[in-house]
Structures are given as C-alpha cells and as structure tokens.
Amino acid sequence: MEGKIKRLVILSISFIVILSVLGLVKYFNIGLGIASGDSSKLALTVPNLTHLSRHLDGGQYQFDIRNICLAAYLFMLILFRSLFLRKTL
Numbered sequence: 001m002e003g004k005i006k007r008l009v010i011l012s013i014s015f016i017v018i019l020s021v022l023g024l025v026k027y028f029n030i031g032l033g034i035a036s037g038d039s040s041k042l043a044l045t046v047p048n049l050t051h052l053s054r055h056l057d058g059g060q061y062q063f064d065i066r067n068i069c070l071a072a073y074l075f076m077l078i079l080f081r082s083l084f085l086r087k088t089l
Contacts, residue, residue, distance in 0.1 A: 041065065 024030075042065055
C-alpha cells in the first residue's frame with residue numbers, strides 16, 4: 001500500500017510540474033526554433049521578458065543540440081546503470 005501511495009504522490013507532483021512549465025511557456029510566449037545560419041543550434045526566443053532581451057540579443061538564446069543530446073545520453077546511461085546495480089544488490 002505504501003508503494004502505491006508513493007507512486008501516486010510522485011505522479012501527482014510530476015503532473016503539477018509539467019502543467020506549471022507549460023503554463024509559463026504559454027504566459028511568456030516562449031518559442032523554440034532552429035537558429036538562422038547554423039542548423040545544429042536551437043534558438044530559444046523569449047519576447048515578453050524585456051529586461052532579459054538586452055542580454056539575449058533581442059530575446060533569443062542559442063544553444064548547441066549536440067551538447068544537449070550528449071548530456072541527456074550520459075544522464076540516461078548513469079540512471080540505467082544505477083537502477084541495474086540497485087536491482088542486483
């Protein structure tokens with residue numbers, strides 16, 4: 001019974017976090033697209049945050065897709081390895 005309650009609490013918290021993030025994205029009109037000139041970079045545009053626009057070149061922040069994919073891949077490897085070790089011990 002405790003396992004079901006923990007699972008329900010974790011699912012509820014994750015659902016609330018996802019809805020909050022989606023609400024903030026809609027409220028601030030945040031967009032994600034390909035950066036002009038380089039197809040390996042994503043551009044995150046935040047037009048409604050005027051105080052950040054001066055620092056982000058008109059509300060646009062570019063980041064490399066390869067670095068994000070590499071970090072996500074390493075995180076998943078570490079997560080699966082730790083779950084495997086936990087299950088065998």
